[in-house]
Amino acid sequence: MSAMPTSMPGLVGSFLWQILTQAALRVLPEGILRVKGERREAELERANTWERYAQVLYFDNERPKTIYASLRAANCAERAGPSPELSRAYANLCITLGMARLPWLSGLYDRLAHRVAERVGNTQALGWAQELSGAARNSAAGIRSDRGVST
Numbered sequence: 743m744s745a746m747p748t749s750m751p752g753l754v755g756s757f758l759w760q761i762l763t764q765a766a767l768r769v770l771p772e773g774i775l776r777v778k779g780e781r782r783e784a785e786l787e788r789a790n791t792w793e794r795y796a797q798v799l800y801f802d803n804e805r806p807k808t809i810y811a812s813l814r815a816a817n818c819a820e821r822a823g824p825s826p827e828l829s830r831a832y833a834n835l836c837i838t839l840g841m842a843r844l845p846w847l848s849g850l851y852d853r854l855a856h857r858v859a860e861r862v863g864n865t866q867a868l869g870w871a872q873e874l875s876g877a878a879r880n881s882a883a884g885i886r887s888d889r890g891v892s893t
Contacts, residue, residue, distance in 0.1 A: 746795070746807060753810065760813040767820045775821055782822045789819035789827040796834055805841060812838045816851075829859035829867035833874040840878035848878050 747753040767775065777785055796811035812834040819828035832855035840848035855871035 746811070753806065757806070757810050757813070760810060760817060763817045764813055764820075767817065773823065776823050777821050785818045785822040786825060786827050789815045789822065789831055792818060793827070793830055793834055796838070800838070800841075805838075809838045809842055824858050824862050826859070826862060826864040826867035829855050829862065829864065830870050832858060833867075833871040836871075837874045837878045837881070840881050852878065 747756045776782075792811050792815035796808050796815060799808040799811055812831065816828070816831040816835055819825060819831040822828065832851045835851040836848050836855055839845075839851060852871070852875045855875070856868065859865075859868035859871050
C-alpha cells in the first residue's frame with residue numbers, strides 16, 4: 743500500500759489518479775479489473791486500511807485527505823469485487839462526497855453501498871451503509887437549512 747502523499751501537489755496528482763481509476767471502474771464492464779486469490783485478499787486488506795484511515799481523517803477534519811482515503815478504499819475494494827468491504831467503502835464515499843457538497847455523487851454511492859451489501863448478504867455492511875446514508879442526508883439537510891432553504 744502506498745502512503746498518503748505528503749505534499750499538496752502530490753496529493754492533487756494522486757487524487758486525480760484515484761478519480762480516473764474510479765471513473766474507469768464505473769464505465770468498464772464489471773469484473774474486467776478484478777483480482778482473485780491472494781491478490782483479492784490483499785486488496786481487501788488495503789481497502790480496510792484505507793477505510794479506517796479515512797475515518798481518522800474525518801474526525802481530524804481533513805476533508806481533502808478524507809475523500810482521497812475513501813477513494814483509495816473504494817478502488818482497492820472494487821478490484822476485489824462484491825464484498826462487505828466494497829459496500830463500506832461506497833458508504834464512506836457517500837458521506838465524504840456529501841461533506842464535499844456533491845449530493846448527486848453522494849446519492850450514487852449511497853445506492854451502490856446498499857446494493858452491494860444486499861448482494862453479498864452482509865447485515866453489518868448494510869447497517870453501516872444505512873448509518874452513513876442517514877448521516878449524509880442529515881448533513882445535506884443542514885447545508886440546505888444554512889442556505890435559507892427550508893427542509
